[in-house]
Amino acid sequence: MHVSRRVILLGSTGSIGESTLDVMRHMRALPDLDFELIGLGAGSRGQELIEQAREFGVDEISIADSEVAASLDFQGTMHVGPGSARELVESIAKPGDLVVAAIVGSAGIDAVLAAIDAGCDIALANKETLVAAGSIVMPRAAERGVHIIPVDSEHSAIYQCLRGSDSDREIRRIVITASGGPFRGRDRETVREATPEEALAHPTWDMGQKISIDSASMMNKALEVIEAHWLFDLPSDRIEVIVHPQSIVHSFVEYVDGSVLAQMGPPDMKTPIQYAMTWPHRMDGCSDRMDWKSLQSLVFEQLDHDVFPPVDMAREVIELGGTAGAIFNAANEVAVEAFLGGEILFGGIHDLVRQALDGIPVKQVHTINDIEEADSAARALVRERIGDMVNRPATMGEDK
Numbered sequence: 001m002h003v004s005r006r007v008i009l010l011g012s013t014g015s016i017g018e019s020t021l022d023v024m025r026h027m028r029a030l031p032d033l034d035f036e037l038i039g040l041g042a043g044s045r046g047q048e049l050i051e052q053a054r055e056f057g058v059d060e061i062s063i064a065d066s067e068v069a070a071s072l073d074f075q076g077t078m079h080v081g082p083g084s085a086r087e088l089v090e091s092i093a094k095p096g097d098l099v100v101a102a103i104v105g106s107a108g109i110d111a112v113l114a115a116i117d118a119g120c121d122i123a124l125a126n127k128e129t130l131v132a133a134g135s136i137v138m139p140r141a142a143e144r145g146v147h148i149i150p151v152d153s154e155h156s157a158i159y160q161c162l163r164g165s166d167s168d169r170e171i172r173r174i175v176i177t178a179s180g181g182p183f184r185g186r187d188r189e190t191v192r193e194a195t196p197e198e199a200l201a202h203p204t205w206d207m208g209q210k211i212s213i214d215s216a217s218m219m220n221k222a223l224e225v226i227e228a229h230w231l232f233d234l235p236s237d238r239i240e241v242i243v244h245p246q247s248i249v250h251s252f253v254e255y256v257d258g259s260v261l262a263q264m265g266p267p268d269m270k271t272p273i274q275y276a277m278t279w280p281h282r283m284d285g286c287s288d289r290m291d292w293k294s295l296q297s298l299v300f301e302q303l304d305h306d307v308f309p310p311v312d313m314a315r316e317v318i319e320l321g322g323t324a325g326a327i328f329n330a331a332n333e334v335a336v337e338a339f340l341g342g343e344i345l346f347g348g349i350h351d352l353v354r355q356a357l358d359g360i361p362v363k364q365v366h367t368i369n370d371i372e373e374a375d376s377a378a379r380a381l382v383r384e385r386i387g388d389m390v391n392r393p394a395t396m397g398e399d400k
């Protein structure tokens with residue numbers, strides 16, 4: 001069997017983007033695979049983008065930051081500005097192509113929609129797209145007959161385990177595993193005052209800054225519960241979360257007969273990335289293998305919802321529906337930036353997301369404009385509340 005595919009990679013300079021290129025380098029050496037990279041998109045790391053384009057012979061690229069773009073020397077076609085990833089897709093995507101969506105945040109939504117409209121399958125890492133705009137993205141993908149194949153390790157695990165059944169009615173529930181992040185076992189007060197350096201030090205996964213903070217705050221698990229709700233069409237009471245600090249079991253599917261299927265493997269994103277790219281086939285992988293000789297036990301524990309409230313908030317967001325996901329996601333994006341910039345305490349992330357959910361009326365979603373409006377309203381509210389905050393980090397203003 002020969003698999004051939006044209007690939008557009010959006011977010012190529014990030015953690016998932018670079019791992020995707022490693023997978024492509026590995027796949028070049030495999031006999032039955034012919035994956036051709038035809039487009040690359042990034043936010044701001046222009047020089048790396050150009051080097052990637054050179055290595056893979058790509059002559060159409062996109063870059064969101066126009067100042068960076070102005071300093072670049074590129075012979076091919078370069079789309080520039082906030083809408084550049086969408087423009088790249090609109091310019092080159094054809095039905096049957098694969099778009100790897102690895103932009104971080106709701107900035108990735110319009111390129112995913114353009115890829116669906118062009119008839120491309122999506123290997124989706126950009127979970128914020130589903131959290132904010134799942135009610136637009138999923139029906140549009142179904143209408144257009146394209147597949148959304150998850151890259152997120154937990155959702156890849158569930159996607160793989162779902163091949164153990166031939167009807168969605170046979171699923172009782174899914175159980176998403178969480179590593180617990182760097183603050184597992186800590187009490188509420190020390191977590192609230194954690195520094196960016198502590199929050200960025202993830203015990204098992206090496207990832208981009210935003211998702212690392214999300215993992216520490218448990219917002220990542222909250223986003224993943226909402227992502228799973230859209231991908232697998234399940235209500236919140238059939239999506240459980242369990243802490244598994246080793247990150248070897250990537251998630252479970254429990255069936256009505258009591259059988260539980262799990263997908264396992266060492267924590268390496270190249271495995272789910274490659275699966276999403278070669279699906280429904282499996283090809284020789286390039287990740288580490290399980291070391292069965294050193295594995296002695298698998299550990300599970302319950303999530304402490306008092307210290308980490310976001311998963312409960314995610315259930316609320318699913319129940320609310322409409323624009324709640326867009327509000328939840330955008331508030332978190334602004335709060336994470338503010339935390340990384342030293343403007344708020346770590347505990348301020350939860351507080352600000354809560355305030356956005358309480359302060360902005362949830363509306364029905366008819367078009368993508370409804371999502372964009374909710375996203376903007378949440379960003380504005382959070383920025384305003386940050387301005388009003390008295391409980392700033394101790395170092396703030398000391399040198400001023």
Ligand code: NAD
Nearest residue numbers: 011013014015016042043064103104107125126127207208
């Ligand atoms: P990252 O910060 O390392 O990379 C983000 C990429 O998006 C970069 O290439 C950046 O240039 C680009 N980008 C940022 N803003 C942009 C914009 N406005 N327009 C165009 N491009 C822009 O992030 P990451 O860790 O690779 O994560 C990417 C996505 O994958 C996130 O949604 C994350 O939640 C998800 N994800 C990541 C991992 C992981 O292990 N890193 C695991 C599961 C899911």
Ligand code: MG
Nearest residue numbers: 152153154224
């Ligand atoms: Mg994940």
